[in-house]
Amino acid sequence: MTAASRLNRLTPYMFLAPAVLVLVVALLYPIGYMIYASFLDWRPSQYISEAEWVGFRNYINMWNDEAFLESFGVTLKFAAIVVTLELLLGVGLALLLDRNIRGMSALRTIFILPMMIAPIVVGLMWRYMYHPTVGVFNRTLEGLGLETVPWLSDSTWSFVAVVVADVWQWTPFIFILALAALQSLPSSALEAAEIDGASEWQKMIHIKIPLMMPVLIVALLLRLIDAFKVLEVILVMTNGGPGLSTEILSLRIYRTAQEFQELGVAAAMSNYLLILLMLLTIAMFMYNKVVEARAERIRAMAEED
Amino acid sequence: MAARAHEKTNPAFYALMVTLIVMALGPIMLMLATSFKSNIDIIDSSVPAFLFTPTIKNYEAVLCDVLWYEPASVDYCDPTFGRALGNSLIISLVSTAITLILGCMAAYALVRFRFMGRGAVSMTTLLMRMVPPAVLLVPVFGIWTFQFGLDGSYTGIILVYVAMNLPFVIWILQSFIVQVPIQLEEAAKMDGANPLQVFFLVVLPIIKPGLAAAAIFTFRIAWNEFLLANALANRNTRTVPVTIVNSITEYNIDWGVIMATGMLLAIPPIIFTFIASKQIITGMTAGAVKG
Numbered sequence: 001m002t003a004a005s006r007l008n009r010l011t012p013y014m015f016l017a018p019a020v021l022v023l024v025v026a027l028l029y030p031i032g033y034m035i036y037a038s039f040l041d042w043r044p045s046q047y048i049s050e051a052e053w054v055g056f057r058n059y060i061n062m063w064n065d066e067a068f069l070e071s072f073g074v075t076l077k078f079a080a081i082v083v084t085l086e087l088l089l090g091v092g093l094a095l096l097l098d099r100n101i102r103g104m105s106a107l108r109t110i111f112i113l114p115m116m117i118a119p120i121v122v123g124l125m126w127r128y129m130y131h132p133t134v135g136v137f138n139r140t141l142e143g144l145g146l147e148t149v150p151w152l153s154d155s156t157w158s159f160v161a162v163v164v165a166d167v168w169q170w171t172p173f174i175f176i177l178a179l180a181a182l183q184s185l186p187s188s189a190l191e192a193a194e195i196d197g198a199s200e201w202q203k204m205i206h207i208k209i210p211l212m213m214p215v216l217i218v219a220l221l222l223r224l225i226d227a228f229k230v231l232e233v234i235l236v237m238t239n240g241g242p243g244l245s246t247e248i249l250s251l252r253i254y255r256t257a258q259e260f261q262e263l264g265v266a267a268a269m270s271n272y273l274l275i276l277l278m279l280l281t282i283a284m285f286m287y288n289k290v291v292e293a294r295a296e297r298i299r300a301m302a303e304e305d
Numbered sequence: 306m307a308a309r310a311h312e313k314t315n316p317a318f319y320a321l322m323v324t325l326i327v328m329a330l331g332p333i334m335l336m337l338a339t340s341f342k343s344n345i346d347i348i349d350s351s352v353p354a355f356l357f358t359p360t361i362k363n364y365e366a367v368l369c370d371v372l373w374y375e376p377a378s379v380d381y382c383d384p385t386f387g388r389a390l391g392n393s394l395i396i397s398l399v400s401t402a403i404t405l406i407l408g409c410m411a412a413y414a415l416v417r418f419r420f421m422g423r424g425a426v427s428m429t430t431l432l433m434r435m436v437p438p439a440v441l442l443v444p445v446f447g448i449w450t451f452q453f454g455l456d457g458s459y460t461g462i463i464l465v466y467v468a469m470n471l472p473f474v475i476w477i478l479q480s481f482i483v484q485v486p487i488q489l490e491e492a493a494k495m496d497g498a499n500p501l502q503v504f505f506l507v508v509l510p511i512i513k514p515g516l517a518a519a520a521i522f523t524f525r526i527a528w529n530e531f532l533l534a535n536a537l538a539n540r541n542t543r544t545v546p547v548t549i550v551n552s553i554t555e556y557n558i559d560w561g562v563i564m565a566t567g568m569l570l571a572i573p574p575i576i577f578t579f580i581a582s583k584q585i586i587t588g589m590t591a592g593a594v595k596g
Contacts, residue, residue: 012418019411026468030444118529229437250439
């Protein structure tokens with residue numbers, strides 16, 4: 001074998017090796033390590049070899065820990081409410097604004113801003129606006145002669161406040177996806193409906209929404225996955241409080257590791273979160289596969305005709 | 306579709322659009338305004354939110370040790386923010402550069418040499434997108450501190466960021482490399498170019514738009530990230546998000562200064578948004594719209 005052909009044969013491996021190395025060292029290994037650590041009673045001052053093996057204790061104890069259960073409940077509630085609101089608002093706005101209006105691309109550009117800015121900064125802005133005395137909301141209420149609201153110091157209001165901030169930040173994501181889906185709809189279906197005398201409303205219910213469904217489901221799942229990952233915005237706004245009213249799971253993991261110094265428990269929680277998200281991802285993948293298979297079948301049938 | 310003239314539309318739609326723009330920009334504008342406000346004006350409720358005498362004192366306080374002049378308004382210069390800005394810049398730029406180099410090589414190998422299907426890569430990307438940074442917190446802290454001895458160093462943080470961003474970068478670059486006509490590469494090979502030359506001189510120049518999109522996404526994640534930076538950084542390597550969170554847990558928040566810091570942290574992503582919104586939207590919608 002000549003040197004040149006050996007070089008050619010090795011090239012793909014050479015190109016791939018650095019990336020694979022980094023991924024194995026800094027991603028796969030840590031995840032494996034986390035699974036191992038979740039069976040230990042481990043504190044940050046100890047080497048992992050000194051930590052005691054406690055089997056499934058971390059996993060089981062958690063379900064008797066009221067604080068964990070509450071934070072798990074808060075996470076589910078937060079994700080469900082936020083994603084529903086964003087989906088309704090985002091799709092609704094996209095349906096309304098799917099027409100040739102001047103300034104649409106400006107709107108789209110400005111709509112990306114909340115997602116591009118650091119979550120820490122988003123939290124900061126909202127914390128300032130919700131501030132009891134200098135915040136813009138309470139000042140407006142005062143100006144109107146109304147009673148001020150304890151935005152971040154009351155457990156119900158702080159949950160509302162956190163939801164509003166998330167809706168502000170992420171509705172644009174759904175809007176942009178829905179708009180892209182609407183604009184790639186086959187015009188033939190809509191034209192046919194128009195000839196048949198369908199009203200705007202009928203076109204929306206019977207044609208636009210069903211055809212957008214695949215994109216909407218994917219958008220829904222992506223948002224759901226991200227909703228479980230929210231951390232910084234809430235950390236800055238309320239730090240999980242008051243009480244545990246806004247302490248979602250990833251914040252709980254952070255605090256268990258950082259404040260309570262129980263790395264084993266934090267790892268077990270991470271594992272639960274990871275399993276939950278993995279189920280969601282698999283659901284999304286399966287859905288994609290089903291849709292593709294159906295599209296394939298329809299295409300095959302169309303060719304037979 | 307773009308060629309079609311703008312139809313006459315009900316003004317209500319314009320009103321709706323303007324409302325949406327105001328709502329999206331409002332909080333950002335408020336932060337911008339507050340960063341130019343003196344603390345007396347912030348506390349005084351008779352001073353309107355957007356009408357006041359602007360001052361650059363807050364920015365001077367944040368940047369005091371990197372400015373070329375000694376700001377008169379600052380009695381004691383706290384170097385934390387200036388240093389954090391430098392750290393953030395170094396960490397984000399270096400990790401973006403490394404991610405792009407490794408990502409583009411791997412994407413090229415996967416496309417041209419047909420190792421695994423594209424399906425396997427997009428599956429991994431999706432799986433990685435799903436891993437929350439909170440999940441990496443414990444293991445990365447443990448391994449970096451006890452095994453690699455990388456805690457508190459730039460290398461440690463950069464390594465995590467590269468690993469976190471690689472799957473997405475590989476995935477998005479693949480879709481660009483697939484479109485490079487193979488005939489071009491074959492022609493170069495006929496002229497005697499070796500695989501490395503083909504890659505650097507033929508392929509890379511063609512996929513520049515893809516590289517730009519990937520760079521923006523990577524930079525943004527590294528620039529904005531808080532959790533892992535907080536766990537790994539020490540006093541000297543702290544990034545801006547970490548210093549913001551540290552200064553906000555205190556009871557007496559200096560709103561003017563912290564808003565100026567927030568604004569400085571927000572400026573690079575805002576600039577990217579205005580120069581490359583098309584690429585960003587493509588990156589966001591890719592995978593969802595096309596499947």
